[in-house]
Amino acid sequence: MQDRSEEIRFGGHKKSEVVRLRANEARLESETRALYSEVNVLKRVLTHHGIPMPAETRNHHSEITVTDSTASPGSSSGMTVTTDDTITLAVAQFPGEDSNKKQNRRKRIYVQQQHRGGEGVNHTPPCMGNLDAEAVGMDFVLTLESPCLPHIDVDISPTANAPSSQTSASTPNPSITTGHALTLSACVFHSHPSPAGHRQRSSTAWHVPRASLRQLLALSSSIPLDDGEVTPVQAWEYVRRQEGFSALEVSRWEGLKEKLVAGVKCYGFGGVVEREVLQNAVFEAFVVGRIF
Secondary structure, three states, rough: OOHHHHHHHHHHHHHHHHHHHHHHHHHHHHHHHHHHHHHHHHHHHHHHOOOOOOOHHHOOOOOOOOOOOOOOOOOOOOOOOOOOEEEEEEEEEEEEOOOOOHHOEEEEEEEEOOOOOOOOOOOOOOOOEEHHHHHHHHHHHHHHHHHHHHHHHOOOOOOOOOOOOOOOOOOOOOHOOHHHHHHHHHHHHOOOOOOOHHHHHOOOOOOEOHHHHHHHHHHHHOOOOOOEOHHHHHHHHHHOOOOOEEEEEEEHHHHHHHHHOOOOOEOOOOOEEHHHHHHHHHHHHHOOOOOO
């Protein structure tokens, strides 16, 4: 029985290590992109002042290229480096489809800012094309993963999982059997300043690399699923490719998210949505009421 308990605990720690490595990879990709941007600016400065590139760099075939700017090389706007490759997240409680029932309120991670920078007040109904696409995608996936949040924010430390009078060794603590290492929520929670087990109750905002979602999009195709099911990441990929996505009203988008999250099921490795539920909800949001 002790061997079984140790095996489960070892599996839990391995999954935690997967989350840590994925979070670090996303952070390193974000930092690399920022460095590339800074190097490109320095190249433009050298070119503008007629300073030749060092000989050891001229023959170096890197992916860093000098990009043109609409502003003059000496202007402040032309020399601005955009290094903000992060998204700000926070945890809050949101009502479910039936907001009158207290038990339907749930905690979820949400993106604090989704509007593109520099836009003024728009008096027309906001559309998806006016929002930051990557932030929208991250918010969508995190919303659909919200039913799994209690399964993800768990403490897998040895003291937290030690058998107590209420939990025998033959009944493992659910916190060490969580299989949500490949979810976006697990990845972004790794960067949260609070310790595991306390993050979903924290009001502290934190920053995560935008690369987190790009990594999951690349991994999603390798996840074995039933033909009739999709993960939240795969659902986002399906929705964002719809014709007329950029013209969809934000109010309809919010309604789509609520319909989908109500149909999320978790089998122990993360939430999934039935493909038919996804297709029907998308049809209703994009077509019904707009054309008919």
